[in-house]
Amino acid sequence: MNNVNKYSRGYFMPPETSLNWTQKEYITEAPIWCSVDLRDGNQALIVPMNLEEKLEYFKLLVAVGFKEIEVGFPAASETEFAFLRTLIEQDLIPDDVTIQVLTQSREHIIRKTFESLKGTKKAVVHLYNSTSLAQREQVFRKSKQEIIDIAVNGAKLLKQCAEETEGNFQFQYSPESFTGTEIDFALEVCNSVIDVWQPTAENPIIINLPSTVQMSMPHVYASQIEYMSGHLHRREHVIVSVHPHNDRGTGIADAELGMLAGAQRVEGTLFGNGERTGNVDIVTLALNMYSHGVDPKLNFHNVPDLIAVYERLTKMRVSERHPYAGELVFTAFSGSHQDAIAKGMKWREDEQPKHWSVPYLPIDPLDIGRTYEGDIIRINSQSGKGGIGYVLQLKYGLDLPAKMRENFGYFVKNVSDQKQKELLPDEIHDIFMQEYVNIKSPVEFVKYRFADNDDYQTTVTIRIDGETKEIAGTGDGRLDAISNALQSELGVAYSDLNYKEHALELGSKSQAVSYISITAPGGTVHWGCGIDVDIMTSSVKALFSAVNQLSRHTVNA
Structure with a gap:
């Protein structure tokens, strides 16, 4: 491409080697999950959700099992403010769920935020200000010390307002645009905030390190997280959180490597909805853990129903190829894939193994509300005898001899090819009945x-x-x-x-x-x-x- 020289790597490596995360094989336990669907996700919709839709979505997130839910930016608009007040005044927040609200490090916004929180049982107040080199130079035109002062002054005011407001409050700080910030400076800002808040075992704080805009390969982000995690003040009383976006298409990898590097908490959205290319997709991230035998502590046993509610409320669409959730992700059209799956399912039926290991299927579709009948093997002109035979056996109980499967398979593939369409199970069964069963002519x-x-x-x-x-x-x-x-x-x-x-x-x-x-x-x-x-x-x-x-x-x- 002609203009490649106009780009450079805008990220900053840690000042020392941070590669201990490379020695870990996989994630061994679920992080603290925080859904930001109602804030980060909602603000990215073409038509943001109204009050009734947000209330329904909140209940959906609770049903999925989220214990921390960012419900909005209450000082930003009356709609956001009213939504939070409705949750509190109608007692819609379960006792085991903590809401989170976002605020810029500006006095009137912080005070408005605490006004919105009156009467809440427990809330995380999420303070942020931008720290990146580009933002400092181009947007705020402030020095490093001035940026630190913004963060520290906001942290002090949060502490003061929390003391003046009835409720149980936990503090969170994000150096927004962390990935474009010099790492030693990001550390200095975060530690300055920590020194103000003085976290304890009884009252830990959250330091959230967002990949606001992805600027590097995932291993760089992991090294940044590891360095920060190892140098934060009062680390034992700090929960390190990551908030990956997906500009480079590696939001999942950023989150996974970030957890290996020390992150204990992940902020993300269902199906990755969010600004630009989106936030990290918690559905995929959780089911990746599930596929390794790790309980993600979230309930995705009926993904099709989850998609239906999500698409209705957000007006967004889950792609057919979306990991785990997409309509076609468990589907094989290829003949060789179909044959391997059919034989793998038969082997599993005969051997009853402890662990799932069916070829081409990373998890059992039944575990997330999909079916063998309509999801695993679908028939078109690329399909093979094994898949066609499997469809007849699974749905209709017809166990064709191997050679007959081959004979019938060629016939079905020709029909699909001539019609230029996928053949549904009932169509395949009808063809079989018409061409082979109880034939009366001549x-x-x-x-x-x-x-x-x-x-x-x-x-x-x-x-x-x-x-x-x-x-x-x-x-x-x-x-x-x-x-x-x-x-x-x-x-x-x-x-x-x-x-x-x-x-x-x-x-x-x-x-x-x-x-x-x-x-x-x-x-x-x-x-x-x-x-x-x-x-x-x-x-x-x-x-x-x-x-x-x-x-x-x-x-x-």
Whole structure:
């Protein structure tokens, strides 16, 4: 690209090596989660939520299990102020949930914020001011000391207002635009605030280090977090929090590496809603932990319902490829993927292993409210016999022989290709029933009977072109006798009759299913399926279906 030289790396590495986080393999416990959907997320919507929508969204976040929820910037507008007052006055905040409010380090905003908090049981008051080099030079045109003074004066006023206001308050400070701030200066600002607040074991504070704008690769952010975590004053009484945005598309990685580097708390939103490219997606972050056997302490057992409420209230859309949540993320269209998944699911059914390890499925879709039937394997022209057979078996109980799956698979793929569309399970089932099951043309089976005391002599009643007739045959068994009657009386020839049967376990349990293949003189294999309440009759119907397939092929040839 032509203008690459106009860009430079605007971030700052720590003044000393901070790489201990690289020795950790994975996150071992859930962080403190704080949802900022109602503040950071809401302010990024094209049409922000109204009061009723915000109240419903708050209840959704509580149901998910968030114990800390940032409810807004109450001094910013009457809508924000009214929302907070409604939560407090209508006693809508559960006792185990702490609300959080945001305030700039400006006196009138801080005082208005505490006015909005009157009567609350517990709240985090989140103070921030921007510290980055770009903001200092271009926006505020202030020195480092002047920026420190803004933070310190705000911290002092928070402490004073908390003492004057009834309630239980915890303090949080964010050096906004942290990722564009010289790390030693960010540390100096944070420690200056900590020295004012004097946190204790009984009253810890939160230092939030936001990736307000992503400027580096995730490992740099992790090193920044580790350095800050190791040099903050009164560290044992400080909760280190991260607030990653997603400008470079690495919000999840920033949060995960940040936790490895010492962060104990994460601020983010459902599905990553937020300004520009969004905030860190807590759904993905939590389910990443879940996939490693770590309880995220949030309830995502019904993601489809969560998406429905989220999309209705925010007017945003969750992409089909969104990790874990997207409509297609557990879906395989590829034949080889479908085959591996189908075999993996069968192996799991047979072996009953302790841990989940199905190919191509990082977690069990059932755990988050998805289904095997409609989500795992979907059929189009790229699909394979394994996936098509799996769909028939899972939803309709039809366990086709391997070779029949292959035969039917090519047929279905051709239909999908010609129609240029995905085929739904019911469409696949309809094709199977139409092309293979109980086929009555050109020869319709009516009934059979065997001679008294001789199971190997049979008379079969058939119907051809509306005319009913009887044919007779003998053989080494009942099905062989009927097969011989068909060949001798109708003049059809075939060999290598193969047979499989099973009970139809889904739907009507009283039915039996039979599958038969026959080989024409030229070597072409033809398949038929019969379904009936009587196992012998189902096998006869399967034989007639296969013979009719052969007859159709002969006529078309």
